[in-house]
Structures are given as structure tokens and as C-alpha cells.
Amino acid sequence: MSEWPSALENFVSHCFQRANIESFPPGKKKELQKQLTQIINLAILENKLNSNNWSKQKLPIFGEARELELEQKMGNVYPITVSSRRSDLMHQEAVQPSEPLVPSESQQKKKSRELRFKITKKSSVSPANKIQVACDLNCKLVGTNTSIEKDYYRLTSHPDPSMVRPLPILKKSLQHLYAKYQSLERFKALSKAEYSYFLNQLKSLRQDLTVQDIQNQFTVKVYEFNTQLAIQNEDFGELNQCLTQLAQLYTVSTMGHTYYYSDTGKYNQEHNCFLAKDLCEDRNHINMFKFTSYRILYFLLIDAPWELLKIRQDLFNRGQQYAIRHNKFLLKSFKLSDLITAMDYIHIKDEYSFLVNMDSDVCNLRTVFDDEHMTLNQDDWFFYKILYHKIFLREQLKALITISKSYRQISLYYLKNLLMDLVFLEKNKLSRFIENGEVFNCTSARSLLLQIEKKQLSKIDIKGQV
Incomplete structure (x- = not known):
């Protein structure tokens, strides 16, 4: 990744230094950021990022120009330092700050964030690098933090490896959360404080997985656990995020073979997959259809029928026609969708009555370290019934x-x-x-x-x- 020209860095730093001295309000600082982004994009489009005279560049927000335009003529550029005797920088052309400045944040917020993430001056991001993405996507980050519990904070800078947990620690952390959940009354919605704790820890887990680009079976377990807690506590915003991410994770090619379903019993050498009736569950994603059914019920709950068509079409495109007709979760979900479309309230009531009175086996407890899904010891239909019940009340x-x-x-x-x-x-x-x-x-x-x-x-x- 190429670096910004030093003249451009000086120009951006000078603009934010000037904004702080002139006490720009937050709205005006946002406008400054917008104008900086526009002028830099204009220089990139005209291939004048290096040739533009940044030391004499003017911005409308400072009352120096009527519109955004590049300063074409290059002149002799001399570094200018900040004078402690001059407080008015209206006519000063360039400033070389002694420290990198963070745009659109007060000094107090900057210090608190540095304390929170332990950001050193060496790893802090300058305004110019903040406009560009200060992260090389080809270089994967590996965390070194060993904390089992870690609060979630939204990242505002390049992730620090010392604040990110590696995969072995993340597995211990999820096992720790799972053990805490097992100690609670699992068949009732968690209290507000309990759910806030679990959500905070799970979002921190998900963040550590994301910044390290980890997409494997463990990532699926984390999102499935988060999905179930969101259903139990009727947190539909979090539920939507987790279900959307799971839909993508289930299709990641690095997570093992994908098993397709049809009425034949042949093995397809070309796609390296079985085409057999007895494979009702994907061996790598044994809960894929169950959580797909949760997604169907969610879209029924928010009344988004076009999304249901996308799910059905996606299953057909992946050769899972047999699963649509025979998987118990998908079958019941699509049947409910058809009944709602037909406004068949009598049969909706019959289906719900059958579901409520249906006997289900309690899932066996598995550890977080095996290749299977981590279940929560509830009825196999427990979370499904919660969503189904809300839809039934609406109907x-x-x-x-x-x-x-x-x-x-x-x-x-x-x-x-x-x-x-x-x-x-x-x-x-x-x-x-x-x-x-x-x-x-x-x-x-x-x-x-x-x-x-x-x-x-x-x-x-x-x-x-x-």
C-alpha cells in the first residue's frame, strides 16, 4: 500500500489543527471531513495527488474559496512549524503538527479512547491515514490477548494484537459463557442484566473473530449461540445480524464439503458430494436447516415475503430440493408461509396446536471443542416455538x-x-x-x-x- 504524499499529510493535519484552534462545532468538523474527502478524491481522479500544490490548497469551509478546486501551480514548499506566539492561523499556509491528530473528536474523548485500547503514539493513526484505510488486507492479524472475558468496544483505530484474543482463547471464552448459561434458568428469558452481559461478551467474541478473519466451524457456533439467545430474549435487531451472518458462513467453501440433496442415492464425483436421501443434515453444518427455518420465521414475523422467495431459490440453486420437502424444520416453516399467504387461519391454529403438544427429545450436551454444534440442552424445538408463537399471536x-x-x-x-x-x-x-x-x-x-x-x-x- 503506497503512502500519502508528505505535503498532503501536512495539509490535512493543518486543517484539523486550524479547526481545533477556531473551535469548530461538531457539525462544522463533519463538513470539513467531507470537503477533505472530496478534494482528495478529486486529486486521485485527475491523477494529481503528487503534483497538486497542497501548501496553497484552499477550502470553502475556511472562507478561502467559493468551490472545491485543486491548486494546480506547484511552488516551493517549505515546512512551517506552529508558532506559540501566533494564535490566529487564518493566514498561515501550512502547519506541521508535532503529534498526529484525530479528526472530529475532542481531546478528552481521544485520551479516554487511548486509555481504553492502550494506543501508543507509534500505533496511533494520523488524519491522512484515517481517510485512507490504514490496514493491509493481505496481512492477517493474530491476537495475543489471553483474557477469558473482554468487554466489547467499537473499534476506532487499527486493531491492536495485544487487545485481540487468538482462537484457542476464544474457544475457552465461549466454553466459559456456555457454562454460565447452563447455570441459569434456561427455559425463561434472561433478565436485562444477564442478557446485556452475554451480548457484550458475544459481540466481543465476534469482533475478535472478524479482525482475525476467522471463518470456521467455531465461528458458526458463536453466531448460533448468539442467535438462540437473541430469540429467547426477543432481540430482533441482534437476531437479524446473526442470521444474516450465518447464511454467509454456511456457504463458505473452506468449512468443508457441502452436501446436496435429491431423490437419488448416487455419489457425484464432479462436486465431491453425496446425493442421498439419508443425508438430511449437513455433516459440517448439522443445524444449517434449523437456523434457516429461524430465518424464514423471522421474515414471516416482519412480513417480508420477498426474502422467503430468495431463501427458497437459494436452496434450489444449491441442490437441496429434498431437504425442502423432508427436513422437519424447513417443511413446517414453508408450510406456515403458505398458510399465511392463503390466510388459512383455521389450519394455522391446527399447526400451532400440533407444535405446542409435540413431544421432542432434549438435545444431548456436547463440548465446544468437538466438530458438532454446541447445543443448550433445550427442547429441539424450543427456540423455534418462540418465534412461531409470536407469528401465531399476530395471525x-x-x-x-x-x-x-x-x-x-x-x-x-x-x-x-x-x-x-x-x-x-x-x-x-x-x-x-x-x-x-x-x-x-x-x-x-x-x-x-x-x-x-x-x-x-x-x-x-x-x-x-x-
């Missing part, structure tokens, strides 16, 4: 709205068969519309139902934000 509401638009009143006996029980009415303050204990007044309840629908259906967006 209950849709069914009741459809009824309220079609009838003036309806028998509670029929309504109970449709909604399974009347707890739904009590939770949503709809029980006051029950008359004589036998009928539900649809006309009176219609306006409240529409208000509840508007509140619930606008709760989650495509990114899982509330």
Missing part, C-alpha cells in the same frame, strides 16, 4: 379483525376454537366486549382491534429494529 389478531369486519357478533364457542383460548382477549383488553358470556360483539371491538393491529404490525422493521 390471531388478523383473524379476529377479519371476523370483526364480516360479523356483528360471533359465538364465543366458535371464537375459542379459532383462537384456542380466551387469554388473547384478556391480554388485549378485548374481554369487555363479551356479552352475556356467550357472544363477542365484533362491531364494538372493531376500532380497538385496528388500533392494536397498527401498534403491533409497525413494531419490527426489516432490520429487526423496534
